[in-house]
Amino acid sequence: VHSNVFFLLTGSAVTESRIVGGQDAAAGQWPWQAMLQIPVAGGTALCGGSLINSQWILSAAHCFKSTSNVVVSLGRITEQGSNPHQVSLSVSKIIVHPNYDSRTNNNDLTLLKLASPVTFNDYIRPVCLAAAGSDFPGGTSSWVTGFGTLSSGGPLASTLQEVNIPIVSNTQCNSAYGGITNQMICAGLTTGGLDSCQGDSGGPLVIKNSTRWVQAGVVSFGEGCAKPDFPGVYARVSEFQSWISSQKNMKNNEDYQEYVFFKSTISRTVLLE
Helix, strand or coil, X not given: CECCCEEEECCECCCCCCCECCEECCCCCCCCEEEEEEEECCEEEEEEEEECCCCEEEEXXXXXXXXXXXXXXXXXXXXXXXXXXXXXXXXXXXXXXXXXXXXXXXXXCEEEXXXXXCCCCCCCCCCEEECCCCECCCCCEEEEEECCECCCCCCECCECEEEEEEEECHHHXXXXXXXXXXXXXXXXXXXXXXXXXXXXXXXXXXXXXXXXXXXXXXXXXXXXXXXXXXXXXXXXXXHHHHHHHHCCCXXXXXXXXXXXXXXXXXXXXXXXX
């Protein structure tokens, strides 16, 4: 089972993580996407994240074995080279969910406070978070984005990748993995071929709610990348509304956080045997 962190250790990928089967994203298409560079022994770990207001980033707990000298980049469209809309910031506070379990990957969530607020523009703006009680039944269309590898153990994407995948019910997901909790949400194709991968950890899984994008998940783990019958597993954002809102300094106006209640309107077909 992989954890979706990509380690840049003298050119080698040493753990699992994940976009497979996706396509290049256009500049400004996913303006909340963050790229996190995390110093580790011998190199740098690469994770994703999402901008949720002017000063806070949401990411995955398993990315932060180290919590010092983390650099957050916003407005990037390529992994390297010139990014005219890029803003890079240091981090003043990292809050790993107190109940994160590295063995089960439950509660795989972290909040990072930027050293200074960012100014929103067409290329940098926050995503709404799914409110408590939101419903994402199997088959709901979702998108996941990241700079992670294009195949399990393969090279990093040079351009931000996007992939459209359906939500998989927790019941079906649990039949593949076991241990899927209410704090998790799954997405992927039964046939495989589309998924997040190494380096995408902590990045956003989003769903369109009318004209607005709502973050439903945070890239957490999976079995390989894009394997048949093994969807990607994500932290279920709607289960953490009270925790996110309760963190210190997230209650004043500049740290205002918007939540959107999502109720799927997709039709269900019941097959009778």
